[in-house]
Amino acid sequence: MTSFTVTASSLEQTRVLDEWESAVIDLFLHAANSFGLPKSYGQIYGLLFCRDEPLAMDEVMELLQISKGSASQGLRALRQLGAVSSTYAQGDRKERFVAEIRLRKLVSGFLREQADPHLEKGVARLKQIEELLGNTSSENSQIRGVRRHEVLSGWHRQMGRLLPWVKMIVGKSDRLPPKNKK
Amino acid sequence: MTSFTVTASSLEQTRVLDEWESAVIDLFLHAANSFGLPKSYGQIYGLLFCRDEPLAMDEVMELLQISKGSASQGLRALRQLGAVSSTYAQGDRKERFVAEIRLRKLVSGFLREQADPHLEKGVARLKQIEELLGNTSSENSQIRGVRRHEVLSGWHRQMGRLLPWVKMIVGKSDRLPPKNKK
């Protein structure tokens, strides 16, 4: 009676979002935002995170109600970050996507794409500042500038040391620890 | 002849930016941006970072050519982050600001203000998802949801563990190491 097309589980859950899924998607939306990524990237990742089966771009568009452009760009960027990977289902032309769910991978991808480039640009900037210090007419200012340059170099070195540690630490216990107690 | 008002160093450098200072300010402008802070915060911090003497708000405004509003809000936010501290020069009504230059302090302030609140909101969100899982009609979906909730909880725990380490690691060798070689 009321239970009509209800047990269409594995293959039909694809069409609508469960409440909890919306909440997870929303969580990732906010998370993406605070990592400086567009909201839509968060939504897309969140959706894939929820699902067991790979989704194609058009399914992502429909489920999240976002445009082709956003879906395309979002999926590409997420793959670039290593947050999503794609497969081609046998005998189907569509590319389908799944979320990378290992925190270590997510973090290291993020650092590789976001932090590492900044560190490299940092080298160039420091070099540039060093050059400008040559121009400086006032001796006092130059001395001050050299000190600041040293401080910045120190910070740069520190950051370079920190990143590998972060990757390590997050790697530990990627799997859930055995549940003890109750 | 050519050296006229030239040696007005310590107290008069205040009026203009040296080239290297502009470069440092620009560096912090970009850095702020990639930490998700407004550019003006970066500029203000950068300026103070360059200077030995504390600067008042109107000096910041003039040197950076920014509005009263930006200067006021920027300085307040930076103080909140622990990136800047203020003093009142004896017999002067103006509040004057200096940059916190110890990386450890900067990082821990940033984490305290930005990361910690997110972790706390995370707890609430996880709880909410857990509740929504109760509503879920499809058994399969619920099971899937429980799994995802477990994954998210694991991530949350990991992040909670990571932050203290970051504060530690950055703390090491805050001072420049003794220069050996050459």
Added chain:
DNA sequence: CATTTTGTTCAAAAAAACTTGAACAAAAGG
């Protein structure tokens, strides 16, 4: 008090970031 100096607030303007969708390519099928 009235005045001056210093600093905050917040609505409106400006700038930046994100999203959209239509036009365009690329590849598969027939």
Added chain:
DNA sequence: CCTTTTGTTCAAGTTTTTTTGAACAAAATG
């Protein structure tokens, strides 16, 4: 080839964030 399906690109539109500046408060000065 021509058509269909799938996916990319990017200019224009939308939304969000940041900055501005004028009005306002607070505190010191005389």
